[in-house]
Amino acid sequence: MAFVARVKPRAIGLRGRWPSQVQAPRRMYSQHPAHHTTPEHPLRVAVIGSGPAGFYTTYKLMAKIQGTKVDMYESLPVPFGLVRFGVAPDHPEVKNCQEKFEEVASSPDFNFIGNVSVGTKSDHPDGLTLPLASLFRHYNAIIFAYGAAQDRKLGIPGEDQLKGVYSAREFVGWYNGLPEHANLNPDLTQGDEAVVIGQGNVALDVARMLLEDVDVLRKTDIAAHALETLSQSRVKRVHVVGRRGPMQAAFTIKEVRELMKLSDVSFHPVDTSLLPTDLKSLPRAPRRLMEMLAKGTTATSQSPSETSKSWSLDFCLTPKAFSPSSSSPESTQLASTTFERTTLSPSPFDPNAYALPTGETLTLPSSIAFRSIGYKSTPLPEFSDINIPFDERRGIISNDGHGRVQHEERTRGAEMSHGSFPGLYCAGWVKTGPTGVIASTMENAFATADAIIEDWVSRTPFLNVDRKVHGWEGVRSEVLRSGDEKRVVDWQGWRRIDEAERQRGKERGSSREKFTRTGEMLNVLG
Amino acid sequence: MSTPRVLRQSLQRLAQHARCYSKQTVAPLRTQQQPRLPTAWSTTQISARRSLSTSSALQHGHVDPPKPGEELYVTFIDKDSQTHTLAVSAGDNLLDIAQAHDLEMEGACGGSCACSTCHVIVQDQDMYDRMPEPDDDENDMLDLAFGLTETSRLGCQVHMTKELDGLVVKLPSMTRNLQASDFKS
Numbered sequence: 153m154a155f156v157a158r159v160k161p162r163a164i165g166l167r168g169r170w171p172s173q174v175q176a177p178r179r180m181y182s183q184h185p186a187h188h189t190t191p192e193h194p195l196r197v198a199v200i201g202s203g204p205a206g207f208y209t210t211y212k213l214m215a216k217i218q219g220t221k222v223d224m225y226e227s228l229p230v231p232f233g234l235v236r237f238g239v240a241p242d243h244p245e246v247k248n249c250q251e252k253f254e255e256v257a258s259s260p261d262f263n264f265i266g267n268v269s270v271g272t273k274s275d276h277p278d279g280l281t282l283p284l285a286s287l288f289r290h291y292n293a294i295i296f297a298y299g300a301a302q303d304r305k306l307g308i309p310g311e312d313q314l315k316g317v318y319s320a321r322e323f324v325g326w327y328n329g330l331p332e333h334a335n336l337n338p339d340l341t342q343g344d345e346a347v348v349i350g351q352g353n354v355a356l357d358v359a360r361m362l363l364e365d366v367d368v369l370r371k372t373d374i375a376a377h378a379l380e381t382l383s384q385s386r387v388k389r390v391h392v393v394g395r396r397g398p399m400q401a402a403f404t405i406k407e408v409r410e411l412m413k414l415s416d417v418s419f420h421p422v423d424t425s426l427l428p429t430d431l432k433s434l435p436r437a438p439r440r441l442m443e444m445l446a447k448g449t450t451a452t453s454q455s456p457s458e459t460s461k462s463w464s465l466d467f468c469l470t471p472k473a474f475s476p477s478s479s480s481p482e483s484t485q486l487a488s489t490t491f492e493r494t495t496l497s498p499s500p501f502d503p504n505a506y507a508l509p510t511g512e513t514l515t516l517p518s519s520i521a522f523r524s525i526g527y528k529s530t531p532l533p534e535f536s537d538i539n540i541p542f543d544e545r546r547g548i549i550s551n552d553g554h555g556r557v558q559h560e561e562r563t564r565g566a567e568m569s570h571g572s573f574p575g576l577y578c579a580g581w582v583k584t585g586p587t588g589v590i591a592s593t594m595e596n597a598f599a600t601a602d603a604i605i606e607d608w609v610s611r612t613p614f615l616n617v618d619r620k621v622h623g624w625e626g627v628r629s630e631v632l633r634s635g636d637e638k639r640v641v642d643w644q645g646w647r648r649i650d651e652a653e654r655q656r657g658k659e660r661g662s663s664r665e666k667f668t669r670t671g672e673m674l675n676v677l678g
Numbered sequence: 679m680s681t682p683r684v685l686r687q688s689l690q691r692l693a694q695h696a697r698c699y700s701k702q703t704v705a706p707l708r709t710q711q712q713p714r715l716p717t718a719w720s721t722t723q724i725s726a727r728r729s730l731s732t733s734s735a736l737q738h739g740h741v742d743p744p745k746p747g748e749e750l751y752v753t754f755i756d757k758d759s760q761t762h763t764l765a766v767s768a769g770d771n772l773l774d775i776a777q778a779h780d781l782e783m784e785g786a787c788g789g790s791c792a793c794s795t796c797h798v799i800v801q802d803q804d805m806y807d808r809m810p811e812p813d814d815d816e817n818d819m820l821d822l823a824f825g826l827t828e829t830s831r832l833g834c835q836v837h838m839t840k841e842l843d844g845l846v847v848k849l850p851s852m853t854r855n856l857q858a859s860d861f862k863s
Binding site: 436592 | 786790791793814819823
């Protein structure tokens, strides 16, 4: 069971007005000019989250400041965040970035502290929970890289009541073997038509999973339960619906091309009035994307009547309600989704156009629907105790754009004061918001690392610079109870789980068969 | 190869070499006055440096040193505008070459054309035109690259050939400013 916080924020002087005064308790950090890393006083960093942002930040830091010690905390027993639980199973090449992460983790200066949730109660019964405050006394810097664990909701009738309405984030977690959603068990047998609301790459991933030949997926590391459910799917027709048009859509061309190439799956023509007439005059990326959508409408060798499955991009529709069958209004099973048509202002060809309602509605039959309108980060519960500001509107930790956690408050003279928290940084989606691909997350993580390096060499205040800190050693001796220790999964532990998963995969003829329960993962370790 | 270019490349190699030595703690491995085999120089330097390194356990970029007389030259201009001219073998791709020589080029997807982290900018239009055209997959990834130009390519997809001897590519600079300004929007 998770243990309770023994270290209260108050106990280490983190309560109240510390950040606004920029005068923290002296024993936590100071302007002491001792920032040169020495073998006795290396830079000690805690990274919260083991996804690509955490790893790329660590990689850059360890490469640029020799001797930097990094402890990476992960609430699950297994690392890699969305590389493991977000990237689609039929995109194994995207997961090759794990090789770099493994290289980072092989350093003696790196510690993986798996199965330990920081700041929020572990979401599985086998996990340990540490208060965020317990890290403050044992590190020079803390990097928040815990990503975006929630998703945005539509807030329309039927969303929470009807069977058949799912969150794309949960569906993705389910087919990727995320323990949190291992029990989702979506029902794909109620009808032929599916609706995906949202037009980003997650929406296209969901569509592809619904349309792809199950035998192709069998060779991937898709969760076994998902393979089983998808093989019984009745879904034949997928609508990927957006409020705006093709020029405003968030999906990228690779994901569209993949769908266009699926065998025995055809694409319904897009509404060409939404495509600019003079494609040649567009910038390169939108031009190529629009050309592909236009070509899809005229040159598809397979027409929807000739293939067993089909999909479409349905533009200018904003969802209004999920409804059960009109013949059985008491039913709790989704039967249709109602949309209101929109018009784009100032023009359908303006990439920043917004959608205006027209009053005209359209109802699409749908036995299953997925909302896929974006992920969302949330603050850790302790943030309010220690005055770390969270930008609720953008769903990010307030930061200076380089990853330095910032505060903004009125001083006594009613002027706005801006400043950075010494030693607190953020990286990844909790810094930027939930968009972008591995390449952008990497660049962005490098930027956070550069900010830390710049601060460290310019002797900007950090946490605890006037005394020796011991990182995980210190945290462990302070907060772990006897018996907790053996539930912490280190890198060697992960390697054993990894090996066991690969072995299971071999039996099925795939690269890996993931454990989908934390208990199973921990059982490998005895 | 025209004479001025050879001269220029030699100078660049010497300059790079001098830089390498200045960081070295080991004794110089060669004492010849003239770099007759710049290839061997370059690779010996690198391997000496690598063997001293304790930070990287896993080596990326598997390239074989070119056979004497069959060297092709490629120059990388890094993010700090420093040039690195390297002697390489035909068939090697730019990502492997850069990683084998410890240049700052990531290949997040391991060179499988599934990301844009090995984006390079070919400095000479004529050289760009000599390369086989990028395929759809490469173009799809380039569409997502930061600082895309008319002569952008993915390093993992450009293989050295005789026609590309003397190729100069630039590694796009980071996007820190872009990020900071984006943030204020």
